[in-house]
Amino acid sequence: MPNIKPKKILVVEDDVAMRDIVVHKLSSAGFTVVEASDGQMGIDQFTHERPNLVLLDLMLPEVDGFKVLETIRDNTDKEVAETPVIVLSNLWSNQDILKTQALRADAYLVKAYFTTEEILAKVNEILEQKSK
Numbered sequence: 001m002p003n004i005k006p007k008k009i010l011v012v013e014d015d016v017a018m019r020d021i022v023v024h025k026l027s028s029a030g031f032t033v034v035e036a037s038d039g040q041m042g043i044d045q046f047t048h049e050r051p052n053l054v055l056l057d058l059m060l061p062e063v064d065g066f067k068v069l070e071t072i073r074d075n076t077d078k079e080v081a082e083t084p085v086i087v088l089s090n091l092w093s094n095q096d097i098l099k100t101q102a103l104r105a106d107a108y109l110v111k112a113y114f115t116t117e118e119i120l121a122k123v124n125e126i127l128e129q130k131s132k
Contacts, residue, residue, distance in 0.1 A: 007127055008032045010051035012042035012068060013088070014060050018111065022055060022088070025116040026123065039063030043071050051083065053127055055119070056105075058089040058096065065089065069103045084126045088119065 009031045013019040016037070023033045034049045036042035040062040046054065054072065058065035065087065075081040084106040089096070092110045100108055106126050109119060 006030050006032045007052040008034060008049060009123065010034045010036065010042065010045055010049060010054045012036045012039065012045075012054065012060065012065065013057045014038055015057070018057075021116055022119060025120055026055075029120055029124075031123075037061075039065060039068045042068045046072060046083075050080065052130075053084045053086065053123060055086050055088050055123070058087060058091050058100075066099060066103065069100065069105060073104055084130055086119075086122060086126060088114075 009026050011019055011022050011026070011033060013022065014037050019035060019037070023035055026033045034045050034051060036045045039060040042056065042060070043063065056065045056068055069085055072083055072085060073081050086107045086109060087100045087105045088109050088111055090111050097108050107122055109122060
């Protein structure tokens with residue numbers, strides 16, 4: 001039986017409690033989880049770790065989530081630039097959602113309306129789509 005490497009998820013979230021909850025849920029589901037508490041750290045971790053998917057908050061210290069997403073999408077390596085990104089934010093104005101769509105976010109989840117079960121389901125769904 002081949003040794004299947006667990007998928008790596010980068011969680012970029014400045015709210016410690018929220019980050020801990022999401023990291024715990026993803027780790028419990030068998031994912032390798034890398035954490036970043038601000039946007040610049042998120043970019044650095046993304047570059048260094050090459051995750052299979054990014055869970056990204058928008059309101060972050062240092063560099064905001066829009067800029068992090070833009071940096072990922074502007075990567076010269078096409079495969080890296082197409083890394084799935086799920087925005088997980090409490091911003092939910094039409095303008096914010098349209099801006100993340102323009103930057104080709106794969107999904108937009110408003111924290112207040114999604115349980116960790118639903119976040120996990122969305123992560124699995126998007127990884128499944130990308131593996132096809």
